[in-house]
Amino acid sequence: MNPALSELQGLFPPGRLLTRPGELAPYASDALTAFRAQPLAVVLPESHEEVVEAVRWCVRHRIPYVARGSGTSLSGGSLPVEGGLVIGLNRMNRLLRLDPKERLAVVEPGFINLQVSQAAAPYGLYYAPDPSSQPVSTIGGNLAFNSGGAHCLKYGMTSNHVLAARVVLPDGQTVVLGSESLENTGPDWLGLFVGSEGLLGIVTEITLRLLPKPEAYHTVLAAYDALEKAGQAVAAVVASGLLPGAMEIMDALAIEAAEAAVQAGYPREARALLIVELEGEAPQVEAEARYLEEVIRQSGAYEVRVAQSQEERLKIWRGRKAAFSAVGRLSPDYLVQDGVVPRSKLGQALAEIENLSARYGLRVANVFHAGDGNLHPLILYNGRVAGELERAEALAGEILQLCVRLGGSITGEHGVGMEKKAYMPSMFTPEDLEAMQRIRQALDPLELANRGKMFPGDHPPHRPPSGPHPLEKAGVIARE
Amino acid sequence: MSETQPLRPTSVAEVQEAVRAYPRLRARGGGSKPALSTPQNGQTLLEMGGLRGVVEYDPSEYVVVARAGTPLAEVAALLAQHGQYLPFDPPFLAQGATLGGTVAAGLSGPMRQRYGGVRDFILGVELVDGEGRRIRGGGKVVKNAAGFDLPKLMVGSLGRLGLLVELAFKVFPAPKATCTLEVAFPRLEEALETLYRLAGSPIELYALDLVPPATLVLRLGGLSEALPARLERLQSFLGQPGQLREGEAEVAYWQGLNDLGHLGAGALVKVALTARRIPALERVLGPAPRRYLCAGNLLYLAWEGKLEELDALLKAQGLSGLVLRGTAPQPQIGIDLAQVFARKVAAALDPQGRLA
Numbered sequence: 001m002n003p004a005l006s007e008l009q010g011l012f013p014p015g016r017l018l019t020r021p022g023e024l025a026p027y028a029s030d031a032l033t034a035f036r037a038q039p040l041a042v043v044l045p046e047s048h049e050e051v052v053e054a055v056r057w058c059v060r061h062r063i064p065y066v067a068r069g070s071g072t073s074l075s076g077g078s079l080p081v082e083g084g085l086v087i088g089l090n091r092m093n094r095l096l097r098l099d100p101k102e103r104l105a106v107v108e109p110g111f112i113n114l115q116v117s118q119a120a121a122p123y124g125l126y127y128a129p130d131p132s133s134q135p136v137s138t139i140g141g142n143l144a145f146n147s148g149g150a151h152c153l154k155y156g157m158t159s160n161h162v163l164a165a166r167v168v169l170p171d172g173q174t175v176v177l178g179s180e181s182l183e184n185t186g187p188d189w190l191g192l193f194v195g196s197e198g199l200l201g202i203v204t205e206i207t208l209r210l211l212p213k214p215e216a217y218h219t220v221l222a223a224y225d226a227l228e229k230a231g232q233a234v235a236a237v238v239a240s241g242l243l244p245g246a247m248e249i250m251d252a253l254a255i256e257a258a259e260a261a262v263q264a265g266y267p268r269e270a271r272a273l274l275i276v277e278l279e280g281e282a283p284q285v286e287a288e289a290r291y292l293e294e295v296i297r298q299s300g301a302y303e304v305r306v307a308q309s310q311e312e313r314l315k316i317w318r319g320r321k322a323a324f325s326a327v328g329r330l331s332p333d334y335l336v337q338d339g340v341v342p343r344s345k346l347g348q349a350l351a352e353i354e355n356l357s358a359r360y361g362l363r364v365a366n367v368f369h370a371g372d373g374n375l376h377p378l379i380l381y382n383g384r385v386a387g388e389l390e391r392a393e394a395l396a397g398e399i400l401q402l403c404v405r406l407g408g409s410i411t412g413e414h415g416v417g418m419e420k421k422a423y424m425p426s427m428f429t430p431e432d433l434e435a436m437q438r439i440r441q442a443l444d445p446l447e448l449a450n451r452g453k454m455f456p457g458d459h460p461p462h463r464p465p466s467g468p469h470p471l472e473k474a475g476v477i478a479r480e
Numbered sequence: 481m482s483e484t485q486p487l488r489p490t491s492v493a494e495v496q497e498a499v500r501a502y503p504r505l506r507a508r509g510g511g512s513k514p515a516l517s518t519p520q521n522g523q524t525l526l527e528m529g530g531l532r533g534v535v536e537y538d539p540s541e542y543v544v545v546a547r548a549g550t551p552l553a554e555v556a557a558l559l560a561q562h563g564q565y566l567p568f569d570p571p572f573l574a575q576g577a578t579l580g581g582t583v584a585a586g587l588s589g590p591m592r593q594r595y596g597g598v599r600d601f602i603l604g605v606e607l608v609d610g611e612g613r614r615i616r617g618g619g620k621v622v623k624n625a626a627g628f629d630l631p632k633l634m635v636g637s638l639g640r641l642g643l644l645v646e647l648a649f650k651v652f653p654a655p656k657a658t659c660t661l662e663v664a665f666p667r668l669e670e671a672l673e674t675l676y677r678l679a680g681s682p683i684e685l686y687a688l689d690l691v692p693p694a695t696l697v698l699r700l701g702g703l704s705e706a707l708p709a710r711l712e713r714l715q716s717f718l719g720q721p722g723q724l725r726e727g728e729a730e731v732a733y734w735q736g737l738n739d740l741g742h743l744g745a746g747a748l749v750k751v752a753l754t755a756r757r758i759p760a761l762e763r764v765l766g767p768a769p770r771r772y773l774c775a776g777n778l779l780y781l782a783w784e785g786k787l788e789e790l791d792a793l794l795k796a797q798g799l800s801g802l803v804l805r806g807t808a809p810q811p812q813i814g815i816d817l818a819q820v821f822a823r824k825v826a827a828a829l830d831p832q833g834r835l836a
């Protein structure tokens with residue numbers, strides 16, 4: 001046996017060191033299933049000290065490693081490095097402390113997002129970031145990707161809800177970044193770490209901020225006979241000075257798919273649906289609802305529904321949350337993109353996507369976080385038809401370039417990972433990327449941590465996700 | 481003491497040249513935080529006021545982009561014309577504080593209670609690093625996850641990781657109406673208990689300040705038609721009517737606090753903490769004028785005595801502070817926040833310590 005491996009056997013007991021091909025198979029890819037790589041081994045640490053041991057072992061033997069939570073990354077972030085080590089953190093899944101008075105929770109990295117809110121619920125508190133993978137994705141993965149959700153415009157992404165993190169640096173040293181305070185008296189090192197996609201270290205303990213649950217919700221569903229009208233309605237809501245918790249749009253194809261999948265009761269013939277949700281203190285929400293009603297009335301919606309109960313509210317959301325995976329029913333395969341455009345360019349972006357769709361002869365379903373201009377175009381294709389995957393990839397690439405050209409970003413929440421690293425130079429200059437590389441190399445001169453991700457360079461061919469994640473097929477999670 | 485004439489760059493290229501030409505530099509925006517912007521030990525002063533002006537602002541985007549030397553007051557006035565504001569509520573508007581200085585010092589005000597501090601609203605940054613390289617990070621849209629989050633790193637960087645030349649922020653619609661309730665309690669413990677109850681409740685406050693010895697100052701904001709009902713609910717939650725401020729007097733009250741001048745003379749210091757630390761701190765701070773903001777997460781205090789004493793006192797409490805005005809060998813006092821992550825990142829951006 002490889003001497004490095006036998007040394008690893010001394011560090012991890014048999015059940016927590018996986019080396020046989022059958023054991024490694026589940027770790028060969030993340031939710032970007034078309035990318036696969038065979039790691040040398042997987043270790044499953046149960047403590048901070050064991051993570052340190054694993055990283056030190058990697059440093060000693062110059063073996064690259066990838067931290068892994070639940071493997072739901074949509075951009076290849078948790079794809080193993082061929083012949084490298086996977087450090088699986090699912091066993092470090094304890095809630096270490098819940099302090100309702102200070103409104104914080106301290107968790108291990110493998111703790112599941114949704115469980116934070118569940119643990120906090122008895123105290124009237126919740127954890128705000130709500131990626132649709134929240135029933136399975138881990139806080140460690142959320143932190144590494146600065147994950148978002150439907151409520152980002154008002155309350156921010158993961159980064160705005162992490163107070164402190166204990167980190168094992170790529171050289172095996174441990175640091176604590178941040179503190180329990182919302183304030184700081186020096187550079188925001190934690191702010192840099194969050195969203196660094198596993199390149200700057202492995203987090204082993206995280207302090208999260210909890211918020212009081214809003215007292216009231218007001219959820220409106222508006223149907224339009226044209227996508228532009230829904231887009232203009234978003235602009236009108238913003239212009240009115242309202243700050244809704246969420247604003248989401250679905251187009252005809254997405255509506256069709258969602259209806260087929262979960263029968264949310266959406267108006268089937270609509271060309272676009274807009275969901276707007278107000279939240280907050282009851283008297284404030286009631287007053288805002290009156291303004292919203294007026295704005296929506298003037299926006300040319302031909303049908304407007306207001307959720308009259310929590311049940312009706314959840315029904316509206318069920319269709320929206322199922323839209324991604326539901327699209328899987330309309331097409332054997334699909335790619336999902338995650339670009340951002342300035343809100344005022346939404347109409348233009350959608351029109352150009354429609355043109356591209358016609359030009360490429362591929363259907364595109366649109367489901368998006370309209371409030372923050374975060375598009376999730378779903379490109380439908382059939383992988384068995386020769387050349388369709390390549391056409392779909394080319395179309396996806398054009399959409400990303402379009403987002404950058406309109407002044408936006410190549411990713412709003414799914415991260416760069418493997419999938420979008422080739423597009424980083426369209427957003428950043430060589431000097432910008434070089435500065436980020438310098439920071440990375442200062443902490444990881446051997447480039448062991450998540451080697452081959454985020455930065456453009458040698459890499460296997462771009463292979464974006466096709467079809468639903470196995471967990472989506474099983475109905476466990478849905479994408480947003 | 482500065483040994484050279486101050487430099488007044490008016491373009492990014494001139495900032496780059498300055499960094500390459502001088503061994504040690506200290507940037508100054510409006511000079512409202514002199515402890516952070518006064519050159520020492522042969523540092524050359526770089527006046528950033530020449531890099532000024534709003535570059536992009538489309539109210540419907542909730543995004544404003546401006547050069548770093550732009551005075552906060554200019555930005556605030558522009559936003560106000562469109563019913564918007566900087567939700568992190570930075571201090572020293574009337575003292576000429578700039579966007580760059582606010583980010584570098586990492587300063588927010590009472591209204592950060594509602595939606596967050598400067599770190600939560602910065603979207604993009606353009607900076608010149610210690611080698612004179614021009615670097616951009618983040619973006620100009622409200623949501624973006626591409627690349628390392630350099631904008632957040634710059635919050636509180638004190639000009640030591642790079643000279644900020646352009647910044648992008650998320651902004652929000654301003655509350656249409658506000659009112660403020662002041663409630664006094666017999667003892668600190670009761671004030672703190674109420675502070676905790678409020679912070680854990682769905683009541684949405686724009687400010688939740690504690691004024692020692694035992695007064696809470698609470699600001700409500702939103703639609704004017706909903707405000708009376710909300711105020712009533714707040715009063716019944718508190719179990720007392722409190723003292724109400726409304727209208728222009730209310731707005732003037734908060735404006736009057738923006739320069740922190742109410743704290744009086746002495747060194748002006750910011751301390752990061754949580755409400756849990758307040759009782760112990762209150763026992764040792766003596767008569768120093770002070771005010772706790774954001775449900776006890778932020779303390780501004782004026783210190784008449786020697787800063788060495790405050791430094792020791794904060795260390796003993798396990799807290800860190802930042803001197804904004806006053807003479808200290810180092811503006812960062814209290815516990816030492818240095819660690820290896822910090823040293824390595826700083827060395828990557830400023831290997832020769834030109835900005836240190």
Ligand SMILES: Cc1cc2nc3c(=O)[nH]c(=O)nc-3n(C[C@H](O)[C@H](O)[C@H](O)COP(=O)(O)OP(=O)(O)OC[C@H]3O[C@@H](n4cnc5c(N)ncnc54)[C@H](O)[C@@H]3O)c2cc1C
Binds near residue numbers: 131148202469480
């Ligand atoms: C159906 C579906 C819906 C989704 N919806 C959303 C959504 O709405 N919003 C959104 O933002 N994302 C969404 N995602 C993407 C994904 O769920 C998130 O990126 C999530 O944060 C990944 O968590 P994970 O535990 O699966 O991490 P993994 O995929 O295992 O890892 C993600 C990255 O984090 C790193 N990492 C993991 N743990 C650690 C650690 N402890 N320390 C340091 N680095 C670590 C990995 O190396 C990798 O780079 C969705 C994915 C799917 C499959």
